[in-house]
Amino acid sequence: MSVDAAQASRAILDGESFLAEEIVRLQYERQPGLAERFGRIGHEKTLEDTRYSLKYLVESVSLQSPLLFSSYMTWLRVLLIQYKVSTEDLYINMLCLQNVLGKHLEKRDYELVSPYIDAALRQLDTDAELTDSHLDSSAAADEARAYLSMLLQGDRSGASRLIMGLVDGGMPLQTIYLEIFQKSQYEIGRLWQLGRLTVAQEHYCSAATQLIMSQLFPYLFHHSRKGKKLVAACVGGELHEIGLRMVTDIFELNGWDTYYVGANMPIGPLIRSLKEYGADVLAISCTMTYHVGLVKELIAEVRRDPECDGIRILVGGFPFNIDPELWEKVSADGYGRDAEESVLKAGELTKR
Ligand code: B12
Numbered sequence: 001m002s003v004d005a006a007q008a009s010r011a012i013l014d015g016e017s018f019l020a021e022e023i024v025r026l027q028y029e030r031q032p033g034l035a036e037r038f039g040r041i042g043h044e045k046t047l048e049d050t051r052y053s054l055k056y057l058v059e060s061v062s063l064q065s066p067l068l069f070s071s072y073m074t075w076l077r078v079l080l081i082q083y084k085v086s087t088e089d090l091y092i093n094m095l096c097l098q099n100v101l102g103k104h105l106e107k108r109d110y111e112l113v114s115p116y117i118d119a120a121l122r123q124l125d126t127d128a129e130l131t132d133s134h135l136d137s138s139a140a141a142d143e144a145r146a147y148l149s150m151l152l153q154g155d156r157s158g159a160s161r162l163i164m165g166l167v168d169g170g171m172p173l174q175t176i177y178l179e180i181f182q183k184s185q186y187e188i189g190r191l192w193q194l195g196r197l198t199v200a201q202e203h204y205c206s207a208a209t210q211l212i213m214s215q216l217f218p219y220l221f222h223h224s225r226k227g228k229k230l231v232a233a234c235v236g237g238e239l240h241e242i243g244l245r246m247v248t249d250i251f252e253l254n255g256w257d258t259y260y261v262g263a264n265m266p267i268g269p270l271i272r273s274l275k276e277y278g279a280d281v282l283a284i285s286c287t288m289t290y291h292v293g294l295v296k297e298l299i300a301e302v303r304r305d306p307e308c309d310g311i312r313i314l315v316g317g318f319p320f321n322i323d324p325e326l327w328e329k330v331s332a333d334g335y336g337r338d339a340e341e342s343v344l345k346a347g348e349l350t351k352r
Helices: 003-014 016-030 033-062 066-081 087-104 107-124 141-152 156-168 173-193 199-215 217-221 242-253 267-277 289-304 318-322 339-349
Strands: 229-235 257-265 281-285 312-316
Touching: 003 016, 003 033, 003 107, 016 033, 016 087, 033 066, 033 087, 033 107, 033 289, 066 087, 066 107, 066 173, 066 289, 066 318, 087 107, 141 156, 141 173, 141 199, 156 173, 156 199, 173 199, 173 242, 173 339, 199 217, 199 242, 217 242, 229 242, 229 267, 229 289, 242 257, 242 281, 242 339, 257 267, 267 289, 281 289, 281 339, 289 312, 289 318, 312 318, 312 339
Parallel strands: 229 257, 229 281, 281 312
Antiparallel strands: none
């Protein structure tokens, strides 16, 4: 990270609570109707969202990736529609954020941060509707629709029978993973964001998909082994583990030996496992943008350890798909958009 970006990020982080309160105070001053429209809870939620916006801004600035903050703006804008918060309300919130940072940060910090906010404001000027279902782009669209519809009706045993039938019918596991499981999970995320699905439904579907993936476990080991080893982990605090699990399974399917440690992995024990297992590749997954800094820290720690010399590091997950240059900014050796690309990339990195 550049010294300037680090300093500007630190200044925002240090004042986060105060800055958020100032931003919301200014917004309510400019839009007195908000209090009546949204009541006390609305005020609390605005404060909470503003704190999140500052967090995303800090991550975006410290990684020098304006895309991270502007894509967050698109996401937030769509999410807020169901709560009757308009794009104009959000735009004003951003203007207040810019104004308050202008008043409270050192001039050089503000000048560094301000273009990130300008980019986000421009982003709010463009249309962003999540109208297209992820299932429409699936290469197994009919099966994916049937699968998700069963899960949404609470019929996980029907969904399991559907998948086992497809396996028996010869559908490749990779297609089931990427075109049915992954696309359904993305669709669940889209429906949740639009307010058309409850958190309980999302939890049910995610748990059911993990259960059904487990039923496919015995099918992963049919292929000849490559003698290469993968350790796979999510960074600390990260709870999204299905993507990484999918990556790991597809590595197994391609003959790698894998050691999957899943969500929320602390750095010390992870580094120990790399040595004990004799990893060739470390796969690090991160979904929440505000965890990307931890990915960078983890990679720096691994690189500092001479016993980890030669281990190649792959990263992936939501923010890496938003900014295709982000993997270089965290000093990884490579990145994969999805499980299939990840295996190809690891193959290239470990060619002997
Ligand atoms: C299921 C889910 C959850 C579950 C996760 C359960 C679990 N056991 O994993 C739970 C309930 C925990 C959860 C929590 C939250 N979630 Co959530 N979640 C999702 C959802 C619907 C699906 C995730 C998933 O399974 N994807 C399917 C996998 C297969 O896809 P993938 O992760 O992209 O993985 C592929 C590639 O990225 C790549 N890849 C992934 N990792 C790696 C690693 C390497 C090394 C490589 C090479 C490649 C690679 O390959 C994978 C396979 O092809 C997504 C929607 C979405 N679009 O993803 C939201 C989503 C990610 N969640 C979101 C949010 C906001 C949250 C919460 C903040 C909600 C809250 N208010 O609490 C929390 C944060 C929790 C935390 N601290 O981590 C937002 C994030 C938005 C943003 N702008 O950042 C999303 C996008 C939903 C949305 N549309 O708004 N969530």
